[in-house]
Amino acid sequence: MSTQKPTLQDDLKRLEEIVRALEAEDLDLDKAITLFEEGVKRLRTAREQLGAVEQRVQKVLEQAGGELTLEDLDP
Amino acid sequence: MSDLFAPTEASGALTVTEVNRLAKGAVEGALGPTWVHGEVSGLKAYASGHWYFGIKDAESQLRCVMWRTYSTRVGTPPAEGTQVYCLGTPTIWEERGEYRLNVTRMLLLDQLGRQALELERVRKKLAAEGLFDPARKRPLPAFARTIGVVTSLNGAALRDVITVARARWPSVRIVAFGAAVQGAAAEGEVVAALQRVGRLGGVDVLIVGRGGGSKEDLEVFNKESVCRALAAVPVPTISAVGHETDVALTDLVADARAATPSAAAELAVPDRRRWAARADDLGVRLARALERRGQVARERLFRAADRMQAALQEQLAGRRHALERCAVQLDALSPLKVLGRGYAVAQDPAGKVLKSVTQLTPGTAFTLRVADGGVGAKVV
Numbered sequence: 001m002s003t004q005k006p007t008l009q010d011d012l013k014r015l016e017e018i019v020r021a022l023e024a025e026d027l028d029l030d031k032a033i034t035l036f037e038e039g040v041k042r043l044r045t046a047r048e049q050l051g052a053v054e055q056r057v058q059k060v061l062e063q064a065g066g067e068l069t070l071e072d073l074d075p
Numbered sequence: 076m077s078d079l080f081a082p083t084e085a086s087g088a089l090t091v092t093e094v095n096r097l098a099k100g101a102v103e104g105a106l107g108p109t110w111v112h113g114e115v116s117g118l119k120a121y122a123s124g125h126w127y128f129g130i131k132d133a134e135s136q137l138r139c140v141m142w143r144t145y146s147t148r149v150g151t152p153p154a155e156g157t158q159v160y161c162l163g164t165p166t167i168w169e170e171r172g173e174y175r176l177n178v179t180r181m182l183l184l185d186q187l188g189r190q191a192l193e194l195e196r197v198r199k200k201l202a203a204e205g206l207f208d209p210a211r212k213r214p215l216p217a218f219a220r221t222i223g224v225v226t227s228l229n230g231a232a233l234r235d236v237i238t239v240a241r242a243r244w245p246s247v248r249i250v251a252f253g254a255a256v257q258g259a260a261a262e263g264e265v266v267a268a269l270q271r272v273g274r275l276g277g278v279d280v281l282i283v284g285r286g287g288g289s290k291e292d293l294e295v296f297n298k299e300s301v302c303r304a305l306a307a308v309p310v311p312t313i314s315a316v317g318h319e320t321d322v323a324l325t326d327l328v329a330d331a332r333a334a335t336p337s338a339a340a341e342l343a344v345p346d347r348r349r350w351a352a353r354a355d356d357l358g359v360r361l362a363r364a365l366e367r368r369g370q371v372a373r374e375r376l377f378r379a380a381d382r383m384q385a386a387l388q389e390q391l392a393g394r395r396h397a398l399e400r401c402a403v404q405l406d407a408l409s410p411l412k413v414l415g416r417g418y419a420v421a422q423d424p425a426g427k428v429l430k431s432v433t434q435l436t437p438g439t440a441f442t443l444r445v446a447d448g449g450v451g452a453k454v455v
Binding site: 007040 | 217218220228237241245246247248249250251252253267268271274275347350351353354357358360361364365368369372
């Protein structure tokens with residue numbers, strides 16, 4: 001994949017692991033709280049990605065030199 | 076009341092326009108769009124792009140018109156005598172009172188034969204090379220953030236992909252690689268567009284296709300060069316040529332096939348609602364799990380505190396008891412108690428008890444302690 005940061009998919013996968021570990025109940029409270037804090041962070045970034053704004057549609061143009069550029073497609 | 080079937084009075088006459096309009100309705104209502112087979116006769120292609128011609132068989136002729144919108148799809152006008160199939164609606168041109176066929180599609184018989192042969196040749200060749208091999212198929216990404224679309228920038232296919240993709244996931248990025256999908260330039264443009272996908276990079280999944288079309292409109296998607304370029308695209312591909320029944324060769328080469336561009340967008344773009352529901356569910360479980368962990372810890376803490384307090388109290392009670400025992404013993408041993416019974420004790424000025432006669436030489440001063448105090452004394 002091309003893009004930045006962990007993806008929503010990664011965040012939710014990790015969150016799932018965290019929830020499972022917490023539900024398993026054989027953790028120290030310290031560890032549980034650390035995990036919980038990580039879980040909250042993951043949940044927040046996941047929600048941010050879910051709520052992200054609509055992206056423009058772009059078209060690919062090939063320049064005379066063979067270079068590819070992107071330009072917004074008119075709506 | 077006049078007899079409608081025996082019009083005898085001129086005052087009941089219809090206008091020309093009325094007759095033509097009625098006749099037009101009757102003709103169109105009686106037939107509707109239909110395929111007609113015949114050979115082309117007297118075709119005139121005007122600069123406007125409209126074609127006027129006849130198609131005929133051994134006995135009769137039918138006047139036809141094909142508007143520019145439709146004639147451009149055929150390309151060059153067929154020569155005199157060419158065998159064709161025309162799809163058209165028989166109608167009457169009211170202004171002239173002319174009966175004719177409004178043609179929207181024209182298939183050239185010999186061209187159809189050539190296309191079928193060429194299609195079969197390419198299909199066999201690519202199959203032999205393994206381009207249709209199911210083992211080549213790559214899975215589509217579960218979570219595509221950028222989707223590429225190779226299609227006409229003005230076509231319905233791109234619009235449909237955008238609409239569906241945004242409904243499923245508003246923040247999905249769409250990159251359009253424009254290419255004509257019909258006409259003489261289509262093959263070269265589609266191949267070039269497919270090659271740009273890898274060169275540009277950053278595309279997670281590619282849709283190639285066009286909106287619904289007739290069989291000959293799918294031609295470009297049966298070209299060998301297009302199939303090869305599609306096979307070489309470095310990311311998973313979906314072929315969507317907008318045709319339910321006919322399979323284009325790109326459908327066989329692509330990693331997945333969709334009946335329409337809208338269906339392709341559904342395959343390519345994850346459903347936001349489903350992911351949001353999963354995130355919500357995990358959020359609830361996370362909170363609940365910690366709450367329960369907290370409860371368990373709190374209970375443990377309380378239990379430990381209770382035990383500790385009990386142990387402490389027990390220990391305290393034990394100590395108090397020992398102390399009391401000591402006090403009793405101490406009391407029993409207290410010299411004051413002995414003195415109370417009438418005994419006295421001799422102490423030197425430093426308070427040391429004098430226990431031996433050797434310590435009490437004549438002239439030694441000492442204190443004699445009795446139960447209620449002491450008196451000074453001297454050995455004589």
